[in-house]
Amino acid sequence: MSNELNEFWSEKMKRLFYLYDIDKDGQITPADFEILADKLSTLVGQGDDKRREEYATARKALCQEIMRADANQDGKVTLEEWLDFHRQLAIELRKPGANPELLPQLTQRINTTFNMLDLNHDGHIARDEWVKTCQFFGVDKDLADNSFTQIAKGDHLEEATAKKMFFDYIKTDDPNHISNCCLCFL
Template sequence: MTTSPNPFWNDKMKHLFYLYDVDGDGSITPKDFEILANKLSSLVGQEDEQRREDYANARKTLCQEIMRADANQDGKVTLEEWLDFHKHLADELHKPDTNPEILEQLSQRINTTFNMLDLNHDGYIARDEWVKTCQFFGVDQTTAEKSFQQLSKEDKLEEDRAKHLFFEYLKSDDPNHISNCCLCFL
């Protein structure tokens, strides 16, 4: 994928962009992450103050990581900046000597994403956590359950496997790759 990205990968990244553009204004801003975090906090329970704080910190970290795509530093990420950023990231990930700084940044983003999906913080993404989060993003229950079955042969998706799949999701331009079942949570 060191040339131009294929249409599948491009569409996948566009879908991810629109997932984060919560207010639908055509750009990703810190405001989108505030809206998203407020909505997502209902999944973890409003009464758990520590979880709400953890979630707020995760949102802040994820926002910082995603705002790295803001090439012109105007406080918003446009679709063009988003695609350019992720194209560069995917190209870098295909190199045998990937820049360690890029790997560290991506690892932080993936860790944060995992922690946001692991609603009860037990080190796994359980089937019900996956389904709840998928439904939150508009995926029907049957599709969510089917995707979980493809990702995990058990009732839990182990942390290492989940993180590997998230990593591959950003990198892969193969429409048949198992990571595409991740349904754009990155």
Template structure:
């Protein structure tokens, strides 16, 4: 990896870290996932009991996957642990014989992410779902709409394509790769 590509990838992963550090204390803990799940469930309405339950389950699953980065097992993921974990993950994903256990763990993380973005559970991420979620994470509407147009064909992003883009996002150090339009939802 060139220095420029490495710098780009590190900045991308730092941004992702800060999205998960919901309370802004400099580490990712299970509490951050509770905060995110509560906030995300408001996108579909707090009165929707089923969706709140879905987000609670997703929060638990995503938390378990992300907390794998807690190298010293102290109950929190620091930025250094986060970067080390994802460097190892990206290196592993570039291998032709990627460890099946790592692929299964990443697949779970990607499935959970997709399900959280597919607000109405129709198997697609619609433009309005994408824009709402982007805005939740502080992305302005114009940028969100532009990124969606780059990723999708029409007004829906198909599940397989979305999951492939999420996978590539974690792996790619190319600043021009289309997966960078995913805006760090993983």
């Protein structure tokens, strides 16, 4: 990675860190995921008990995967731990012949993220699911809709395409890569 692009990659990983740091205390903890899951389940109109339970399960899985970055095992992920962890993932993903599916510390997180976005569990992310979730993370509705148009075929983002973009987001340091629109979801 060149210094300029490395700076870009670091900045996008920092933005991602701060999206997960819901309570804005400078660290990611399991409490952040409880807040996130509650807010997200309310946002998407999933007030029924079954969907709330699904979000609680997803929150727990997502929390466990992200907490793998807690290098000193103190129950919180600092920005430094976050960047170190993701730097190692990016290095692994960039290796020739690397199979991202073999990185369990990222694969489970991506699967969980996809399942949280696929609100009706039909195997793809619909435009309205994408836009609602983007808006939850503070992205303008029109910008979210335009980004969906760039990455999807029609009104659906297929599972394989979405997951590939999520992997690409972690590994790329190209500021123009299409996967950069995935910021909200990893």
